[in-house]
Structures are given as C-alpha cells and as structure tokens.
Amino acid sequence: MSNFQISEDGVGCGEITGFSASGVHCDIRDKQDGRLDLSLVVSECPCTVAGVFTRNKMAAAPVRLGREMLASGDYFKGFVANSGNANACTGSAGMQDALTMQKLVAEKLDCLPEEIFVSSTGRIGEKLPMNKIEKGIDLAISSLKDDKQSGLNAADAILTSDTCRKVCSASVETDLGEIHIAGMAKGAGMIEPNMATMLAFICTDVALGKGEADSLLRECVGSSFNAITVDGDESTNDTVLLFANGSSGVYIEPDTQEWDSFKAALSAVCGSLARKIVGDGEKITKVVEVCIEGATTNNDANLAARAIGNSLLVKSSWYGNDPNWGRLMDALGYSGAEMSEETIQLWYCEGEDHDSVPVFARGEVFDGNKKLWKAIVAKRQFKIVVNLGTGSGTAHLWSTDLTEGYVNFNKSE
Amino acid sequence: MSNFQISEDGVGCGEITGFSASGVHCDIRDKQDGRLDLSLVVSECPCTVAGVFTRNKMAAAPVRLGREMLASGDYFKGFVANSGNANACTGSAGMQDALTMQKLVAEKLDCLPEEIFVSSTGRIGEKLPMNKIEKGIDLAISSLKDDKQSGLNAADAILTSDTCRKVCSASVETDLGEIHIAGMAKGAGMIEPNMATMLAFICTDVALGKGEADSLLRECVGSSFNAITVDGDESTNDTVLLFANGSSGVYIEPDTQEWDSFKAALSAVCGSLARKIVGDGEKITKVVEVCIEGATTNNDANLAARAIGNSLLVKSSWYGNDPNWGRLMDALGYSGAEMSEETIQLWYCEGEDHDSVPVFARGEVFDGNKKLWKAIVAKRQFKIVVNLGTGSGTAHLWSTDLTEGYVNFNKSE
Structure with missing residues (x-):
C-alpha cells in the first residue's frame, strides 16, 4: 500500500511528466519588490480535475467560477493564480475580472477559456489591477517550462503571509509503470477546516475518471486540509484542485493495487501540505x-x-x-x-x-x-x-x- | 413603561428591603492579600428564585446543584458564592463540597440546606479549600448586614480577573408602592453568550410567582447576559439568579402596569450589568x-x-x-x-x-x-x-x- 517515495521539498522524486509551470512578478501588491505574485500551471494533454472549495457564502469570484466549470466541463488545461488580492466581495466586476484572466490565458494557449481555472488570494474587497495581471499573464506564458525550478516559482507565487514555500511530491512504482504527484499549497492565516485562506494545487500524471478523482480528493482533503485550524476563520477563497493528465500512461481504477498505492501517496502529499500550512501558521510557536x-x-x-x-x-x-x-x-x-x-x-x-x-x-x-x-x-x-x-x-x-x-x-x- | 430610576454604582437608588449581605476574606487564593473572596446574601423572608445557567456539559458542581434545587423547591433563602476556585471538574468530591457549603450556611441560619444556592468561580479542576471556606462562612454569617457597604462587599467578593466592581440598582414608583432591584455581576474572561464565567445575582423586593420570575429572567437574560462575548469561551460556572422576596408588599402579575414597569427596570439592570462585564473584558481596548x-x-x-x-x-x-x-x-x-x-x-x-x-x-x-x-x-x-x-x-x-x-x-x- 505505501510503496511510494515522498519528497518534502518537492524536488527529490522522479519527474512528473506533461506539466509546465511558471511563477512571475507583476507587482499586484504595488510594492516594486520583485516578489513573485502570479502562478501558471499548464498540462500538455487534457486533465481530469477534482476540486474542493470553501463553504463560505461570500465565496470569491474565482471560487464561484471554478465550481461552475467543474459542474459543466469534463476536461481542463490548467490554472492561473495570483496572490496579493483575493478578488472577493468585488461584485459583478470581480467576476468579470476572473473571466478576463481565463480569457487572456486561453488566447495565448489556444484553448477554451473554460479550460483554465482561476484562483486569487490576498486582501478582500479590492479590485484586481487588471493591467498588471494582463502583463503578468503574458510573462507567465512566455516563462512556462517543465523543469523543477519553474514549478517552485509557481509555488512561491501563491504565497501571502507564509514564511516558507509549501511543496510536496511523491512517486509510486506500480506494475503498470512509475506515476507521480506534485503539490503546492499556501497558508497561513484565516485557516480553519472547511478550508480557509489556503490554496493547494496538486498535479499527477495518472489518468483518472472524473468521479473517481472527486471521491479520492474529497477523502484525502477530509483528513488533511480539513483537519487543520490556525484561527478558526474560514476564508472566502479556499481551493484545492487536483489535475490528472494521464501522461504516465497509467490509468487508475478502483479496486486495484494501483488505486490503493495512488491513494496512499495522494493522502500523504495532502497530509504533508496541510501540516506545512499549520506549522507555518501566523506567528505560532506550537x-x-x-x-x-x-x-x-x-x-x-x-x-x-x-x-x-x-x-x-x-x-x-x-x-x-x-x-x-x-x-x-x-x-x-x-x-x-x-x-x-x-x-x-x-x-x-x-x-x-x-x-x-x-x-x-x-x-x-x-x-x-x-x-x-x-x-x-x-x-x-x-x-x-x-x-x-x-x-x-x-x-x-x-x-x-x-x-x-x-x-x-x-x-x- | 420606563418610570424607573437607575443607579450605576448600586448606591444611588432607594433602599431594597429585606436582604442582608456580607463579603469577607478567607484566603481561597492562598495569597494572604486580604482580598474579599466569599460572598453571602440572605433574605429575611422566603424568596421566589429564577435561575439561568451555563449550557456547558462540564457544568460545575454548584451549577448542577442549583438546577436541582430550582427543579424541586419553591422558596429559597439566599446564596453563598466564592471566587478563586470554580469547583468544576472536581468529581463527586466537588459535589460533596458544594453540599457542605449549603449545610454550613443553613445550620447558622437555621434553615434547610436546600434553601441556599451555591456559586463558585475561579480556576477549574482544583478542590475547594474547605477548611478556609468553613471559616469564611462563619465570618460571613457574623458580618451579615442590610446596609449598602455590606452589599458592595458581597459584590466585590465574587470578582476574579475583573478590574472593577459591577453593580446596578433600580427603583420603580408604582401605584402599589416603591419597588427595588439590586444586582451584582462579575466577568471578565471566558465570556460568550449562553453565559460564560460570569455570575450575576439580582435581588428584588417585589413578590413574584415562580413561573413569572422564570419567564421574566429568561427574557431579560436573552437581551443582556446572552448578548455579549469577549472570547467566545463558554464557562462551566455561568449563573444568573433572581431572588424576589416580596418585602415591598408589591405583587407583580402579568398584564399589569406594575409588570411592565418592573420588567423594564429588570431589563435595564441586566443590560447595565452585561455591558459592564463586556466593558471590563480582559485587556480589551474597545x-x-x-x-x-x-x-x-x-x-x-x-x-x-x-x-x-x-x-x-x-x-x-x-x-x-x-x-x-x-x-x-x-x-x-x-x-x-x-x-x-x-x-x-x-x-x-x-x-x-x-x-x-x-x-x-x-x-x-x-x-x-x-x-x-x-x-x-x-x-x-x-x-x-x-x-x-x-x-x-x-x-x-x-x-x-x-x-x-x-x-x-x-x-x-
């Protein structure tokens, strides 16, 4: 069951295939500090996606959009995420901005807007600086690479009050071949089960059915991201997304040895990311x-x-x-x-x-x-x-x- | 409706009749600091009593005892309360100690133990120092007086982390005569609606039926003591007791002008005490x-x-x-x-x-x-x-x- 290897710094396991990533600075915080604040991850082939979102009734525009996308679509291409601004409580203009982020990415990637998830984290109630976001997306697209450093840049660009990067990857040997999981997350305040300002994106190169991806992710989230609390405040933006692109050629079905192995590894990655979030809670000592x-x-x-x-x-x-x-x-x-x-x-x-x-x-x-x-x-x-x-x-x-x-x-x- | 006078320092209104009080030092905190820590209030004539208690499932022994007393008895004599120790999570020995406190008071007053309410507030999980409590009760009995200062001493003896005394009294002119209400309370942490380490004792010289006293108190508590929060922590010991001894000769019945006047004054006293608790919340600035x-x-x-x-x-x-x-x-x-x-x-x-x-x-x-x-x-x-x-x-x-x-x-x- 647990024949997987895990890498807590995200770079120690075998390479995940078929994903490229970038993390760039577009100065959303208006501080000219060079801090990475826009993250892009794209899959070569169409992905099955499962998502778990905040239950906060003031859910941010990108959360509402993501729910709609999962309800109506079957295959997806990737996500764009920004830190520094939550795009929450921003009314219809905020939804328009989230749709624009989709469209800008899709045009460059030559895919449909509804194949691109959007996530935002940061201050609530302020309009996104769309001129900066647009330049950031251009830069992120031209920076896309499938190497480790680009993945780490993407992980850095979603951080807010975090004091350290939160990544974890796993590789599993199966009879059908080696499969990989790579995850990134951010905390570090407004953290309460049912997920609070936390984002986590997990990519895997296995192939998964949509329903299977959903039930696997929900089970893993229940014992990881939904089992942490820092301050009891549930955020407007919490999102966990699992992208499965199948590029390993390994198809994961229930009631197989591969299913059990994959689930154990996914659960370990979620657990590691969740513990990293709580361990980096704002100004905690314990x-x-x-x-x-x-x-x-x-x-x-x-x-x-x-x-x-x-x-x-x-x-x-x-x-x-x-x-x-x-x-x-x-x-x-x-x-x-x-x-x-x-x-x-x-x-x-x-x-x-x-x-x-x-x-x-x-x-x-x-x-x-x-x-x-x-x-x-x-x-x-x-x-x-x-x-x-x-x-x-x-x-x-x-x-x-x-x-x-x-x-x-x-x-x- | 609001033809009452209110005194925020508890001494400005006409004298409530038929109650005597005392507050003494018996060193429950073991600090030899002379701080008052045992409070006793006794009515000349039998009182109707209404009580509202914490809903915490770890309710302290005196709370459980008080509930039983209200369920089985009709008339009561007064209460003894200590600060410095909550007598909570103290098992069967704790209940025994609460019963002993009743008995010690009752013996001296020549009444039944089950006519004396007990309240405790302070640290959870430690046994009461019963030798000190016994001496304190002796002293409190011999100090009982019906003057203002004794009432204020009783109010001081229930304080814990409070930085100031919390009292409020009211007098109401009715066609049937002047009636009085005198209340004392303590905060100041573990404060959350459904009442958290807060005690409040309210005495009145009107006569009230048991059911009427209960419904009046519940209504007033809902908009006062249950409408405050400091830290969201509901305590094991919260208690509000209303003692009505009838010594004014005024009987309060529903659907009368006196009922409305009394209710308005009781509500004002409860509201004032509740605001004093929240205003003295631990280290608050707002x-x-x-x-x-x-x-x-x-x-x-x-x-x-x-x-x-x-x-x-x-x-x-x-x-x-x-x-x-x-x-x-x-x-x-x-x-x-x-x-x-x-x-x-x-x-x-x-x-x-x-x-x-x-x-x-x-x-x-x-x-x-x-x-x-x-x-x-x-x-x-x-x-x-x-x-x-x-x-x-x-x-x-x-x-x-x-x-x-x-x-x-x-x-x-």
Whole structure:
C-alpha cells in the first residue's frame, strides 16, 4: 500500500511528466519588490480535475467560477493564480475580472477559456489591477517550462503571509509503470477546516475518471486540509484542485493495487501540505495534535476537537506552556458533543504513545503528573488525546497556539 | 413603561428591603492579600428564585446543584458564592463540597440546606479549600448586614480577573408602592453568550410567582447576559439568579402596569450589568456593538452577529483601528446564516444613527468613505450594522477587540 517515495521539498522524486509551470512578478501588491505574485500551471494533454472549495457564502469570484466549470466541463488545461488580492466581495466586476484572466490565458494557449481555472488570494474587497495581471499573464506564458525550478516559482507565487514555500511530491512504482504527484499549497492565516485562506494545487500524471478523482480528493482533503485550524476563520477563497493528465500512461481504477498505492501517496502529499500550512501558521510557536476518541459519533468527535483547537483560552495557555487542562474540559463541555465528566479521559502525549501521561479520568485528576504535563506542553509539538467514553466516534485536528505576535500581525493589514 | 430610576454604582437608588449581605476574606487564593473572596446574601423572608445557567456539559458542581434545587423547591433563602476556585471538574468530591457549603450556611441560619444556592468561580479542576471556606462562612454569617457597604462587599467578593466592581440598582414608583432591584455581576474572561464565567445575582423586593420570575429572567437574560462575548469561551460556572422576596408588599402579575414597569427596570439592570462585564473584558481596548438586521430568521441573525463578534481576525483588526470590512464579510460568509453578496449592506456607526457611514451595499464598496470608517473604528466604542437583505430577523451583540494583552494575560494562570 505505501510503496511510494515522498519528497518534502518537492524536488527529490522522479519527474512528473506533461506539466509546465511558471511563477512571475507583476507587482499586484504595488510594492516594486520583485516578489513573485502570479502562478501558471499548464498540462500538455487534457486533465481530469477534482476540486474542493470553501463553504463560505461570500465565496470569491474565482471560487464561484471554478465550481461552475467543474459542474459543466469534463476536461481542463490548467490554472492561473495570483496572490496579493483575493478578488472577493468585488461584485459583478470581480467576476468579470476572473473571466478576463481565463480569457487572456486561453488566447495565448489556444484553448477554451473554460479550460483554465482561476484562483486569487490576498486582501478582500479590492479590485484586481487588471493591467498588471494582463502583463503578468503574458510573462507567465512566455516563462512556462517543465523543469523543477519553474514549478517552485509557481509555488512561491501563491504565497501571502507564509514564511516558507509549501511543496510536496511523491512517486509510486506500480506494475503498470512509475506515476507521480506534485503539490503546492499556501497558508497561513484565516485557516480553519472547511478550508480557509489556503490554496493547494496538486498535479499527477495518472489518468483518472472524473468521479473517481472527486471521491479520492474529497477523502484525502477530509483528513488533511480539513483537519487543520490556525484561527478558526474560514476564508472566502479556499481551493484545492487536483489535475490528472494521464501522461504516465497509467490509468487508475478502483479496486486495484494501483488505486490503493495512488491513494496512499495522494493522502500523504495532502497530509504533508496541510501540516506545512499549520506549522507555518501566523506567528505560532506550537503545533498541537488533538485526537478525540470514544465519541458518540464522528461528528461529535469533530465538534469536540474543534472546540479545543479554536478556544482562545486554550490556545493562549499553549503559548504560555501552561498545561491548563481545565480550559480543555471547559471547551469540550461547550463543544456541543455528547459527554459527561463521569466518562471522560484525557492525556497529554509527547509522541505517538496514546496514553503516555494521564491527566483526568472519570472525575479524578492525576495531580502527581503535573510536572510531566508541564514538560510536554513546553514542547514545540505535542498531542492531546481525549476519550469521551460514550461511543466509538473519532476525530483528528492539527491546531496551533495563539500568540501576542498573531494579534499584533493581524491588527492591521 | 420606563418610570424607573437607575443607579450605576448600586448606591444611588432607594433602599431594597429585606436582604442582608456580607463579603469577607478567607484566603481561597492562598495569597494572604486580604482580598474579599466569599460572598453571602440572605433574605429575611422566603424568596421566589429564577435561575439561568451555563449550557456547558462540564457544568460545575454548584451549577448542577442549583438546577436541582430550582427543579424541586419553591422558596429559597439566599446564596453563598466564592471566587478563586470554580469547583468544576472536581468529581463527586466537588459535589460533596458544594453540599457542605449549603449545610454550613443553613445550620447558622437555621434553615434547610436546600434553601441556599451555591456559586463558585475561579480556576477549574482544583478542590475547594474547605477548611478556609468553613471559616469564611462563619465570618460571613457574623458580618451579615442590610446596609449598602455590606452589599458592595458581597459584590466585590465574587470578582476574579475583573478590574472593577459591577453593580446596578433600580427603583420603580408604582401605584402599589416603591419597588427595588439590586444586582451584582462579575466577568471578565471566558465570556460568550449562553453565559460564560460570569455570575450575576439580582435581588428584588417585589413578590413574584415562580413561573413569572422564570419567564421574566429568561427574557431579560436573552437581551443582556446572552448578548455579549469577549472570547467566545463558554464557562462551566455561568449563573444568573433572581431572588424576589416580596418585602415591598408589591405583587407583580402579568398584564399589569406594575409588570411592565418592573420588567423594564429588570431589563435595564441586566443590560447595565452585561455591558459592564463586556466593558471590563480582559485587556480589551474597545467595545463593539454588532447589529444584524434583515436576516432570514432571528437565529440566522444571531449566527451572523456571533461570527463577527468571535472572529480572531476581526477582533485583531479592531484592536489595530483597522476598518477591515473584508474580514467582516468573511466572518458573515462562514457564519452559517443565509446570505449573498448581492443583498448585503454594511455600515460603520459612531453612535445611534444606523446608517451613518455606508461601507458596502449589494456588491459595491463605498471607497470614498475610507477615512470616515477609520475614524469610527479608532473610537473606544462603535457600532457595526449589517442588513442581510433576506428577511426580517434581527440580533444584537456586544463584543470586544482582541489584544496582545489578552493573550499575554491568559498564557498562564
């Protein structure tokens, strides 16, 4: 199942075939700083595409456009994405701008506009500087290459408040030949499950049916991009797109060994990108894994995990290395999940060992462990395991602490 | 309807009759600082009591006890409350301690234990120091007086991270005689509607039926204590209790002028106490009133108001005097309320004038008003009005900014 190789810097695996990319500077931020801000990825052959988008009702124009494209089209060519401006809350003019971005790319590539996805990320409520975007698209088209550096440039051009590039690639040996996955993502604030200002684009050279691509992506997103939170704010622009162009010649069908291998590798790439987003959350100092077990339902477990992962008081105490388990209990109690003090159990864990240090079990506190909790919570990464003792539902969430730096960073744009 | 006088410092209105109070130091915090930490209020005659409690499933022992008392009893004598320890997540020993507090008070007052309510607020998960509590109760009993200062001492003894006392009283002239209301409350963190570490005790000398007291209190709490948020964290201990002892000789019945007058005054007292809690939120620098209009339902309006009032990004931008309306739109979009960019309208307001400065209306931004928004958001208090344009539902919420000081204050206890 896991006979794949993974490369965390995106350049260590065998070459993905049939995609070219570019990342260019067109000064969308109006800072003349040379920062890459427009990204283009194009496939030689038509791609099957699956997409998962924000559920925010103020979805940005490119998100609404992408949904329509997936609903009405079957094959696609690539995407253009910009940072520095979200093209959200921009009314009908914003939709017009997204359509213009499609058209400008399509004209140069000699394809249909509706084969080109558009993504934007950045400030909400401001019109795109279309004259700059147009020049940027011209430059991006002429810069398109199928080498590693061009792919990394494309990955850099989507970053906003991120402090580092987020890429991951994988290669899988199958009986039918070697197949490849290459992914890029950006964070780093307005991050909450159901996806928040995060973009992720994943390319693969396998061939996939549309329905199969969709179900594979949804499953992988559920346990990766939808299992992270930084600040609980769900953005207007979140998008994950999977492009499968088939250039490896390997067709992936359910109930085959290749399907299982590909799914494991795709899941690993999504998980790696998601952890990179949460690990680069705005001004965070800690990543905390919240594992809920023994809930009445998976939904209850999810409510419980998110109440912990989004509580200001809990997140502030993590920042202060304070194992304030009372705040965890408080958050659990208002989560909406079914529970009672009499059945709940709570552990702090340093690594993978689930029951390493007991904190609370069925109404009793393990006071003698206080020093051990304190040592764990002082780590840069640790785990909290809660068994609600009411059923078999589980959930898993990667969260962060809340720092004075986050508030200072976000007090003005 | 509003023929009542209100006193914001709790001492300016005519004397409430038939209640005595005390607030004493018994060193629950173990700091030998003389800080008042145990509060006792007792009525001469039996009281009708109404109570509203946290919905947190980890409700503290005294909360669970209070619910049981209200379900099974009809008349009550008073309450004992301590700060410095929440008696929450303390298992069966915690319930035993709450019962002991009842019993200690009842023995001295020669009443039944189940006539005495218990409240606790402070750190979660630690056993009450019952030897100190016992001494404190002795002292509180011997200090009971019916003068103003004793009432203020009782109000001071329930404070935790509050920076100031929170009291409010009212007197109402009715054809049947003068009636009085006196209330005290505490904040100041873990504050979210459905009531979060907040306690409020309101005494009145009118006579009220149990059902009438309950419905009056619920209505008043809905528009006051349940319409505030500081950090979105709902506590294990929230309690509002209304004690009506009838010593004024005025019996309040529905559909009378006295009912309307009393309700207006009670509502004003609850509103004043709630605003004092939010205005003293931990390390806040701003109070922001969020008014939602034109929602499909009142519930939708409430979701929209709370999404804005609890968004880390929105609250951080308020702290920075940044009129970042894009973040407001983002929060509205993920609130779960029905809405679309095409019908929504948004204003920043300095005072009571609802449509003072338009920000966004049906897809268009009023860019020319940027300086005006900035000036409003720089105020210590301002208002945001949103009309969702989908119906006639409304909601109203008092929120605060999120500051670096809050995170620093809460990073450890």
